[in-house]
Structures are given as structure tokens and as C-alpha cells.
Amino acid sequence: MGGPKAVSSTEIPVFKAPALEGSASKGAFLGDEISFDFNLIGEDGKPIAADADDFEVNIEGPEKLHGKVTPKGNGVYTVSFHPKVPGVYIIEVLLLGKTVLSTRSAITPKVAPVEFTGSAPKGGDAGEPVSYTIDIFGPGEEKIDADFFEVEVIGHDGSKTAGRIHKNPDGTYTIEFDAPHPGEYTVTVLLFGKSVLKTPLKTTVVAAPDPKKTEVSFPAHLYDTNTATAKIVAKDKDGNILKGGGANFEVSAKGPSGKEVHGKVVDHDDGTYSIEFDPEESGPHEVYVKRRGQLIHDTPFNVDILEGADAEYSAIERVAVVNCAVTVKAYTRKGVPKTTSGDVAVIKVTGPEGDVPCEIIDNKNGTYTVKYQAVPGDYHISATLNGKPVRGSPLKHHVEF
Secondary structure: OOOOEEOEOOEOOOEOOOEEEEOHHHOEEEOOOEEEEEEOEEOOOOEEEOOHHHEEEEEEOOOOEEEEEEEEEOOEEEEEEOOOOOEEEEEEEEEOOEEEEEEEEEEEEOOOOEOOOEEOOOOEEOOEEEEEEEOOOOHHHOOOOHHHEEEEEEOOOOOEEEOEEEEOOOOOEEEEEEEOOOEEEEEEEEEOOEEOEOOOEEEEEEOOOOOOOOEEEOOOOEEOOOOEEEEEEOEOOOOOEOOOOOOOEEEEEEOOOOOEEEOEEEEOOOOEEEEEEOOOOOEEEEEEEEEOOEEOOOOOEEEEEEOOOOOOOOEEEEOOOOOEEEEEEOEOOOOOEOOOOOOOEEEEEEEOOEEEOEEEEEOOOOEEEEEEOOOOEEEEEEEEEOOEEOEOOOEEEEEOO
């Protein structure tokens, strides 16, 4: 009969070179079962028939594995195995201890593109390394060796450099690259030539301000009833004002009671920055300005916060005299009448014929008097202290002769 020739344990046939069918030599994806077919033909040209137990499949590569052989009939057999580590594997198939097949298979990790997860720097300094921490999972949330990744970095001028990546003990990955010049850098993480991130990572690198040269200036008068302001001028080591922004300064202030308040910094993108913080008490304050944890020179700055007039408690009052005068009485934020001068008082009088010229007198005792000449009619007197309208403003009154 012309059926397949059976193999016995006492007789090992001489084979022709087996014909390989399937995709083992073309590569496969990590997480999938890898399988391919091959044919066994004897010297007499007839297919060789053998049981699955007659085969042994040894696999060498990034990990040692044992596969299995499944007969399909008429001398056709399927080899299958399940790799968990990417790389190139050598698959050897033995029949009754004799090698009948040896082939290679490149196993490529299959990773769905992921959104960026982890911590990204707000910015970097030119000449210093920039790093990201990200998390990437393979199939079944398996972790992939960092050696299989590539990091491509494109500078603002289109230049390309290679970054570095390593796996951390907690399973996350740290990406690092050198940024020699200011500008935006785009980072792509590649696995066998394909990006594993849905969107590239972007970081703006700035020319680093020198803490010893950068300057901070404060206005002459600051009040506890208003937002305190200051100006930062970022300079390089040669004392030149840096162009552009992105320096990420931090500010905090500590008052007489020891309570700390945190402020904000407004970046004007021209090398200058505005500091803003709200003092909660009057008296000497220590103002700290930092960048990346490093104090700007002369920090802390000693700033005296004055007790200002609180517009919410202050009020406008009519003076009971002929023709006309009104007094603005200033109170502190504690509701206590002020007995000193120095607040910025703006008082405006509007009458039946429009704006009325008036004289404003600082009485040096926390009150301000406005005098004006009046004609019969209705008048409105509006007043602000330190830029804020006082309670009762505008005051309305009628003048009669």
C-alpha cells in the first residue's frame, strides 16, 4: 500500500530535508501562540508517520522553552510554542532523538499604543538631562525589557538624537535625553520601529537663569489689604536678560506670626516675571523666591507690609457744613480706625453740571477731606482707598441755598 511509512523505536529512517511551511522564519508577536507546519518525507519519497510523543521540541533564545508537535496526517506536522519574552529563537525538532528540523523565529512584542502615563517635567534647562517616567505594558500587562526600546529625540531645529531608557524596580520606565540648546524637544518611544505612544512627549527647554545674577525688585509700599507684587528679571551667568520664559520660579512669604503663604508667578515670556501673593497680616515679611528648589540670591527678601485701609470697613461721610465738604475715614482690616496717613485716596465729585473741581486734604490722622464749591442740585461723591471703592461710595446728597 502507498500509505505513510510508520516510524518505530528500533528503526530511525533517513529523511530528506523537511519542507517548512508557515511564518516562523518571518517573525511573530509576543503573546500569541507561535505555530508552523513542516513535512517529513522519507528517502523513498513517502511521508513519514509518527506520534506526537515521538517528537521533542527544544527552543533556545531569550528564554528556554519546550514546544509540542501535533500530527496533521500524511506526513504533515504542526510545531507550536508560546514565548513570553521578545527576541530571536532557535527551534529544534527531534524525532526519536534525531534532529529533523532547525529554524529561527523572531518574536516581536505586540504593544498597543498607550497614552502617556507618569510624571513629565514642566521644562528643562539647556545643557542638563531631561527625564520622563512612563509605564508601558505588553500583552497581558507583561513588562518588556528596556533593551528592545529605542528613544528618538527631535530638537526644535529638526536635529535627531538618541535618548536613553531603563526599567525601574517598580516596573515603570525612565526616559532620559540630553538637551544642549533651548527650544522644544519631541520624544518618541519606538519598539521594533513602531511608536508605543499615541502622542509624542514634548518638553520645552530654556536657557537657565543664574540664581546669582537674577534680580527681584519690590515696590516702595505694600499693604496688607492689597495683593503684594514684585518683579523678577531672569539673567544668565554674564548678567544678560534672558529672552523668552519658562523658568518656573516659585514664591512664598512668611509673616510675623510665622504663617507661610504661597504666591504665584506670572511668566511674561520676555525674561521677566511678576510675583503676586496676598499678605494676611501687616509687619515684616520674609519673601522666598526659588527655582527648581534653589534660592535666588539675597533670598529671603525682607519686606515690610504696611497696615492698609480696608475699603470694606472704610466709609464716606458727609460733613455738616455749608457748601461742601465730605470726609473719608479709613479703617484697618481689623475694623480699627487708622490714625496715620499714606494711603492712596482718590475722591471724585460729580454735580448737576458734571465733574466738579475739588481739593483733597490729607488730615494726617486717617481721614481725608474733600472741599468743593457747589450750586443747587444733586451731587455724587465717590471715593477709593488704595484703588478699591470704600463702603457707602458713591455718596449722594442734594445741595440747596
